[in-house]
Amino acid sequence: MFDARQVRADFPILQREVNGKPLVYLDNAATSQKPRATIDALVHYYERSNANIHRGIHALAEEATSLYEASRQAVAGFVGAEAESIVFVRNTTEAINLVAWRWARVNLGPGDEIVVSEAEHHSNLVPWQLIARENGAVIRAIPIDDDGLLDLDAARRIIGARTRLVALAHMSNVLGTIHPVALIGRWAHDVGARVLVDGAQSVPHLPVDVNDLACDFLAFSSHKMLGPTGVGVLYGRPELLADMDPLYGGGGMIDEVSLDHSSWAPPPERFEAGTPNIADVVALGAAVEYLNGLGMSNVHAHEATLTDYALRRLSQVPGVTIYGPMDVSKRGGVVSFNLANVHPHDVSTIVDQEGVAIRAGHHCCQPLMGRLGVAATARASFYVYNQEEDVDALVRALGKVSLIFGGAL
Numbered sequence: 249m250f251d252a253r254q255v256r257a258d259f260p261i262l263q264r265e266v267n268g269k270p271l272v273y274l275d276n277a278a279t280s281q282k283p284r285a286t287i288d289a290l291v292h293y294y295e296r297s298n299a300n301i302h303r304g305i306h307a308l309a310e311e312a313t314s315l316y317e318a319s320r321q322a323v324a325g326f327v328g329a330e331a332e333s334i335v336f337v338r339n340t341t342e343a344i345n346l347v348a349w350r351w352a353r354v355n356l357g358p359g360d361e362i363v364v365s366e367a368e369h370h371s372n373l374v375p376w377q378l379i380a381r382e383n384g385a386v387i388r389a390i391p392i393d394d395d396g397l398l399d400l401d402a403a404r405r406i407i408g409a410r411t412r413l414v415a416l417a418h419m420s421n422v423l424g425t426i427h428p429v430a431l432i433g434r435w436a437h438d439v440g441a442r443v444l445v446d447g448a449q450s451v452p453h454l455p456v457d458v459n460d461l462a463c464d465f466l467a468f469s470s471h472k473m474l475g476p477t478g479v480g481v482l483y484g485r486p487e488l489l490a491d492m493d494p495l496y497g498g499g500g501m502i503d504e505v506s507l508d509h510s511s512w513a514p515p516p517e518r519f520e521a522g523t524p525n526i527a528d529v530v531a532l533g534a535a536v537e538y539l540n541g542l543g544m545s546n547v548h549a550h551e552a553t554l555t556d557y558a559l560r561r562l563s564q565v566p567g568v569t570i571y572g573p574m575d576v577s578k579r580g581g582v583v584s585f586n587l588a589n590v591h592p593h594d595v596s597t598i599v600d601q602e603g604v605a606i607r608a609g610h611h612c613c614q615p616l617m618g619r620l621g622v623a624a625t626a627r628a629s630f631y632v633y634n635q636e637e638d639v640d641a642l643v644r645a646l647g648k649v650s651l652i653f654g655g656a657l
Contacts, residue, residue: 249546249549249550250542250543250546250550250632252550252632252633252634252635253635255542255632255633256633256635258283258284258285258538258633259281259282259283259284259633260284260287261273261281261282262281262633265603266600266603266605267600267601267602267603268603269602269603269604270603271603271605272603272604272605272638272641272642273605273633273634273638274604274605274606274628274629274630274634274638274642275605275606275607275627275629276472276581276629276630276631276634277421277449277472277582277607277611277627277629278472278607278629279471279472279477280452280471280472280473280474280631281474281631281633282474282475282476282535283474283535283538285534285535285537285538286474286475286476286531286532286534286535286538287531288534289530289531289533289534290476290527290528290530290531293312293315293526293527293530293531294527297311297312297315297530298312298527299311299312300312300523300526301313301316301523301524301526302500302517303499303500312526312530315526315530315533316524316526316529316530317331318533319529319530319532319533319536320334320336320516320529322533322536322537323481323532323533323536324483326451326456326536326539326540327447327451327456327457327458327466327468327483328456328457328458328459328460329458329483330486331516332486332514332515332516333483333484333485333486333489333515333516334481334482334483334516335481335482335483335484335489335515335516335519335520336479336480336481336516336520336524336525336529337479337480337481337482337519337520338478338479338480338525339469339471339478339479339480340371340446340447340448340467340468340469340480341371341480342480343465343467343468343480343481343482344371344372344375344415344444344446344467345375345495346482346495346519347444347465347467347482347484348375348376348378348379349375349379349495350492350493350494350495351442351465351488351492352376352379352385352412352413353379353382353383354492354493355412355442356379356383356385356412356413357383357384357385358383358384358385359384359385359386359410360383360385360386360410360411360412361385361386361387361388361408361410361411361412361413362376362379362380362385362386362387362388362411362412362413362414362415363387363388363389363390363403363406363407363411363413363414363415363416363436363441364376364387364388364389364390364414364415364416365389365390365391365392365398365416365417365427366389366390366391366392366615366616366619367392367396367398367417367420367422367423367425367427367613367616367619368389368415368416368417368446368613368615368616369417369421369446369448369611369612369613370612370613370614371446371448371612372415372416372417372444372446373387373615376413376415385412386410388406388411389615390402390403390406390416390432391619392423392425392616392619395572395573395574396420396423396424396425396571396572396573396579397425397573397578398425398427398428398432400428400431400432403432403435404435407432407435407436407439407441408439409439411436411439411441412440412441412442413441413442413443413444414432414433414435414436414441414442414443414444415443415444415445415446416429416432416443416444416445416446417445417446417448417449417450418445418446418447418449418450418451418454418456418461419449419450419453419454419579419580419582420449420572420582420613420616421448421449421582421611421612421613422571422572422582422584422611422613422616422625422627423571423572423573423579423582423584423616424555424572424573424579424580424581424582424583424584424629425572425573425578425579426450426454426578426579426580429443429445429461429462429463430460430461430462433445433461433462433463434462436462437462442464442465442488443461443462443463443464443465444463444464444465444466444467445461445463445465445466445467446467446468447466447467447468448467448468448469448472449472449580449582450468450580451466451468451472451473452468452472452473452474452539452631453547453548453551453580453581453631454544454547454548454580455544455545455548456544458483463483464484464485464488465482465483465484465485465488466481466482466483467480467481467482467483468480468481469481470528470529470532470535473532473535473536473539474535474538474539474632475528475531475532475534475535475536476527476528476531476532476535477528478525478528479525479528479529479532482519484515486515489515489516489518489519490514490515492515492518492519493512494512494518494519494521495519496519496521496522497510497521498521498522499521499522499523500513500517500520500521500522500523500524501513501517501518501519501520501521542632547632548580550632551580551581551630551631551632552576552577552581554581554630554634554635554636554639555576555579555580555581555582555583555630556576557636557639558583558628558630558639558642559574559576559583561639561640561643562583562585562639562642562643562646564643565587565643565646565647565650566650567587567588567589567590567650568585568586568587568588568646569585569586569588570583570584570585571584571585571586571620571625572584581629581630581631581634582627582628582629582630583627583628583629584611584625584626584627585625585626585627585628586622586625586626587626587646587649587650587653589653590649590653591608591624592608592609592624592625592626593608593609593624594649594653595608595626595646595649596608596626598645598648598649598652599642599645599646599648599649601645601648602641602644602645602648603641604638604641604642604645606626606627606628606642607626607627607628607629608624608625608626608627609624609625610623610624610625611625611627628642
């Protein structure tokens with residue numbers, strides 16, 4: 249097990265103050281902070297290796313290409329995949345949209361069913377709504393129970409002969425629930441459906457192997473796993489990617505071009521038109537190396553311990569309602585809560601005055617908010633550099649909220 253205090257020292261931003269207080273950063277489900285290793289890799293690329301890739305044959309071009317492709321290899325290994333199955337895009341959202349417009353649009357027709365859950369982020373719901381509106385497919389949702397767990401009996405009933413795609417978050421960005429996507433994926437494959445896993449919250453925090461998930465596609469983002477913003481990853485089974493047309497046309501994604509016809513490069517280059525986000529992809533490779541050094545099993549164990557502590561401490565705060573399972577074996581390091589009669593935006597604003605950064609809002613999950621019967625929640629989310637002292641700081645800050653809104657509690 250690594251020492252979170254030592255890890256924290258690797259993150260320059262965590263040495264600063266906010267509103268005159270030491271920064272306590274608990275908004276990791278939105279984006280993570282970056283270790284010195286990631287920052288240095290980004291700076292070093294621009295200082296030493298900056299050039300375009302897959303084109304030039306001069307020294308810098310070959311060096312930049314080598315660094316870019318080494319990051320692809322590192323990312324592939326991180327999720328148990330082969331390099332040719334890893335496509336770099338801008339974010340998880342673009343990865344899911346790529347599958348929607350270049351796989352689902354082609355393979356789904358009227359009456360075909362796309363199965364999601366009530367707990368999906370809008371990025372794993374809106375693209376399927378657009379596809380359904382265009383080609384007549386039908387969206388069906390697996391409900392969640394009052395503990396925030398998927399209703400597996402309902403899932404068995406919903407996944408059937410008309411199911412063509414099951415698209416599920418591996419871990420909820422609101423409830424922290426870790427969904428049994430491997431089990432549901434096997435049910436989907438039994439009826440001939442494909443499986444897309446939204447790994448935006450799971451890949452940074454859990455050991456993830458695409459071979460164990462029984463998925464055909466996996467989408468995740470660099471910026472949630474200690475890497476830079478502006479880079480997303482789509483894993484796709486090679487045979488599926490080979491049958492998909494590109495989403496964008498231009499340089500770098502072609503085999504041959506004539507005035508009236510073009511043919512495509514093989515995946516993954518087929519889906520990476522134009523000059524990609526080279527420097528940030530290279531820095532993502534450094535972030536992956538950093539996480540590998542910590543060990544993803546250690547990362548998950550640390551967050552489970554910290555989440556258990558947070559659930560116990562928050563449960564002691566008068567007026568707090570916690571959403572999602574209380575069993576830490578069924579959830580990751582995300583805790584959504586509300587304070588009675590206080591809007592989450594007010595909670596977030598006041599705790600920020602104490603140097604504590606949390607999230608407030610519907611978290612891009614309005615259908616889930618409707619299921620919970622609330623307009624919004626406050627959310628604390630943890631990562632490798634957080635400690636019990638950060639939870640204590642949040643609880644103290646909530647005490648200030650209670651003092652200010654005492655008449656409303």
